[in-house]
Amino acid sequence: MRPSHLLFIFLLLLTFIDATLYLHAKRMANDLKTDQALQTIAVAGLGLTDLCVATEARYTRHPAVSDPMAPFMDHPGAIEHFPTGSFWNAPTNTETR
Amino acid sequence: MLPKGLEKQLNILDFSLSSLWRRKLKNLSIMLVFALVIFLLGSFQMLTGALTNSADAVLKNTADITIQKMSAGRQEAIPLAYIEKLHSIYGIRAIIPRVWGYYFDESNLANFTIMALDSDSMPDGNKLDLTLAHGHFPKKTETDTVVIGRSVHNILGLGERRIFSLFRPDLSLKSFNMVGLFAQQTDLLTNDLIVMNLSDARDLFNIPPSMATDLCVYVANPSEIETIAKKIAGLLPDTRVLTKKQIQKTYQVVFSWRSGFASICLLTALVAFAILAWDKASGLSPEEKREIGILKILGWETGDILAIRFWESTLVSALAFIIGCTAAYFHVAFFDASLLKPVMVGWSVIHPPFKLLPSVNLADLLLIFTFSVLPYLGATVIPAWRCSTVPPDSVIR
Numbered sequence: 001m002r003p004s005h006l007l008f009i010f011l012l013l014l015t016f017i018d019a020t021l022y023l024h025a026k027r028m029a030n031d032l033k034t035d036q037a038l039q040t041i042a043v044a045g046l047g048l049t050d051l052c053v054a055t056e057a058r059y060t061r062h063p064a065v066s067d068p069m070a071p072f073m074d075h076p077g078a079i080e081h082f083p084t085g086s087f088w089n090a091p092t093n094t095e096t097r
Numbered sequence: 098m099l100p101k102g103l104e105k106q107l108n109i110l111d112f113s114l115s116s117l118w119r120r121k122l123k124n125l126s127i128m129l130v131f132a133l134v135i136f137l138l139g140s141f142q143m144l145t146g147a148l149t150n151s152a153d154a155v156l157k158n159t160a161d162i163t164i165q166k167m168s169a170g171r172q173e174a175i176p177l178a179y180i181e182k183l184h185s186i187y188g189i190r191a192i193i194p195r196v197w198g199y200y201f202d203e204s205n206l207a208n209f210t211i212m213a214l215d216s217d218s219m220p221d222g223n224k225l226d227l228t229l230a231h232g233h234f235p236k237k238t239e240t241d242t243v244v245i246g247r248s249v250h251n252i253l254g255l256g257e258r259r260i261f262s263l264f265r266p267d268l269s270l271k272s273f274n275m276v277g278l279f280a281q282q283t284d285l286l287t288n289d290l291i292v293m294n295l296s297d298a299r300d301l302f303n304i305p306p307s308m309a310t311d312l313c314v315y316v317a318n319p320s321e322i323e324t325i326a327k328k329i330a331g332l333l334p335d336t337r338v339l340t341k342k343q344i345q346k347t348y349q350v351v352f353s354w355r356s357g358f359a360s361i362c363l364l365t366a367l368v369a370f371a372i373l374a375w376d377k378a379s380g381l382s383p384e385e386k387r388e389i390g391i392l393k394i395l396g397w398e399t400g401d402i403l404a405i406r407f408w409e410s411t412l413v414s415a416l417a418f419i420i421g422c423t424a425a426y427f428h429v430a431f432f433d434a435s436l437l438k439p440v441m442v443g444w445s446v447i448h449p450p451f452k453l454l455p456s457v458n459l460a461d462l463l464l465i466f467t468f469s470v471l472p473y474l475g476a477t478v479i480p481a482w483r484c485s486t487v488p489p490d491s492v493i494r
Contacts (some may be wrong), residue, residue: 083443
């Protein structure tokens, strides 16, 4: 067997895996629609503003209602020390005070 | 029967594959490192894209306008008397005060979010029971009752119990009866939530009855949100006025390429790989130079030698790209992005399960492709071209 034939077989295998993942994504998107309908009710009913991803600091738990100064408010010259603070970008609420 | 041009390219491809296989250890290790870099970049992009998509999908029903009182640059409790002032603005449908804040559980080092409001006045407030795995939302008259998120239930170790206590600021205990538990499907929003009545939250946080944490404003005509927000900001100059649009925009910004630490780590990995590729490519080994010289003596043209190098580089980089992106999808979809999650949640004790659909779009894939595959192709083909233009006798001598 020529080396290029082996390569084509390998590429076919990768294509098959990726096609399966595509079908998985389609199915998962359908499943998530049901979840998102419930999440939308929770957001509307409780007025939620943020995703519950990081709960260690208030400005990463609720970045939408925090301002960019929040990480440095503990005392004058305070440094930001929560790990998530260095991973998340500050929201740009330029129109707010 | 294959066309002659295609047959020639197939032969060159066979030769390139045999050439790669001769130095399999070196080429496989390069492909592995390459795939790892693409895997990291791809995982980051798929995870943050998935979170952004989820936020876009579910936060569209948040309050039209949120008003927070500011004092000395910090948010503080807002007087309910401000509601009276806002009644002069035409177009406001409802103003709902909320009391919310954080409760730090010292025994478990966990931060809970306490939320209290009159849910009957909220849009979809009557449907909130659908978001629960069991139980019901506390009615206005039901005091000392709460609905909690699944992680709160686990961290407090409630099991079958329904009663638990939280400390007031003066360290006296306040007991609560759990009357509902949020469903798993809403974990992404409610995992750390404890929802209770306004009077209970005021009692727990020691907030006077005349105050609230913020005000949710609902507007009759959505196209007037910005105008009304400006009017509110003019009427209440000591407040911060956030519109729904700004809240929705937050998640398009917080996880971006510029988000500090992550981009530094990922770009460092990319630069390290670029240096590796350049080092490998710029200095062809004497053996590789001799091979090129012998091929030229045997009658191969410069174009054929370049075609071999092109095929070799394309195979290594394209396979690494496909393998890296496929592995990134597996990582985010099936393993909860377990390598990136510790960085995303930091010191949080509450770890929400990430049931997310990895965000795969053409723009992101092209961006990763452009940053990784194209430089590698350039870094390997150009030195080969320089070498193949040198007279062969000077190379093999």
